[in-house]
Amino acid sequence: MQATTTSFERMAVNAEAQWNGHPVLTALVAGLDRCAHGMALLDAAGEAWFANASARALFKRLASGTDPDPQRVRWPHDRVSVLAKVCHQGHRELVELKLPRGSVSVALLPVPVQDRQLAFALFGREEICGPVELQQFALRHQLTMAETQVLGALCKGLVANDIALVHGVARTTVLTQIAAIRTKTGSPSVRALLALMSRMPQLVPMIGVMHH
Known part of the structure; x- marks a missing residue:
């Protein structure tokens, strides 16, 4: 070479x-x-x-x-x-x-x-999880669109109160969605959930690869 x-x-x-x-x-x-x-x-x-x-x-x-x-x-x-x-x-x-x-x-x-x-x-990466991994993870665990959005917000460091304000919903709604995500993914806590996300293979979108 x-x-x-x-x-x-x-x-x-x-x-x-x-x-x-x-x-x-x-x-x-x-x-x-x-x-x-x-x-x-x-x-x-x-x-x-x-x-x-x-x-x-x-x-x-x-x-x-x-x-x-x-x-x-x-x-x-x-x-x-x-x-x-x-x-x-x-x-x-x-x-x-x-x-x-x-x-x-x-x-x-x-x-x-x-x-x-x-x-x-x-x-290193500047984020816990990118959009490709997030979508793959959501499909694997059959998360709803709303749950996927909440998970993405958690990966960016937002907490339930912040997510509720951004999405225009009640804090209790967000807490329910977080509980559903944890159940579907078998995560005992939000910290464990984020640790799981951080171990995902990290890929770039195909469009970004094909068009420089």
Whole structure:
């Protein structure tokens, strides 16, 4: 595998061109693009050898307002020093990167590629559960539309009073819906329910994958 350009057009956006038509690698890249966790392979200078769709979106947000070329896919220049510890010293690192709104955790792991050591970056999620997992979970447990909406609100950190105000219903209605969700999912508490949701495989919507 050779180092590639960092432009969006010539990264893994076009998996077939990127991997010269190798069917297994093309399928692997396509599968990684469907994961909601950002994943990237970086060198010590912060250049991306590979980045899946979620990582590319995060890099674009990280570069917003600071990089003259927002189409570049690279690690933030002001945090490049941590990559040296990973690539040159073989350290594992956990860093927190500031986004325009909020932040994201990134695990950096040393990985050998041919005659050099690169850093594999695995980005955390900014939410407990995304819309794809929420719908899959709701279908599996036969939740009603109202119950699905309540569960989505719980995953965003809202409590019963907040949900009642947002949905324009009584607090007792929301509590009844939460009780129904717990019964259907076999969750002894809201905390256990959210823990269950956080363990769901996290995927991106197909539309977002097919149209970059």
